[in-house]
Amino acid sequence: MEKTYxxxxxxxxFGKITNLQEEMGTKFFDWYNTVFKGDTALTEREKxxxxxxxxxxxxxxxxxxxxxxSCLEKGADEExxxxxxxxxxxIKGGATLVFGVQMMNHAERLSM
Numbered sequence: 001m002e003k004t005y006x007x008x009x010x011x012x013x014f015g016k017i018t019n020l021q022e023e024m025g026t027k028f029f030d031w032y033n034t035v036f037k038g039d040t041a042l043t044e045r046e047k048x049x050x051x052x053x054x055x056x057x058x059x060x061x062x063x064x065x066x067x068x069x070s071c072l073e074k075g076a077d078e079e080x081x082x083x084x085x086x087x088x089x090x091i092k093g094g095a096t097l098v099f100g101v102q103m104m105n106h107a108e109r110l111s112m
Contacts, residue, residue, distance in 0.1 A: 011062045042087035045074040054083055 018025030036047055048070040055063035071081050 006061045011066060045076055048074050049076055049084045053084040055093050056085050057088040066099055
């Protein structure tokens, strides 16, 4: 079997980022855990769906694995998860296309 850059087992090593920079790693995990802790203005399920969508937008395979599991554990179904992915894709696609305005403006300036 060919080794790939992405190894799902590496996700379990994430906590070790504090080994080389304990202060910043600890601060990150404190903040990260606070963001996802409990139902606040958003439910844990909603936070997981947002995280799943963002994971796809930033194309992080580790995050996709983690938040697919999290969504299922928190009661989201596959249809809701796929809809969240489509929302991320629509935003990412729109963000790409809106830069077309910059291109059109620049092309117009050059044509003058």
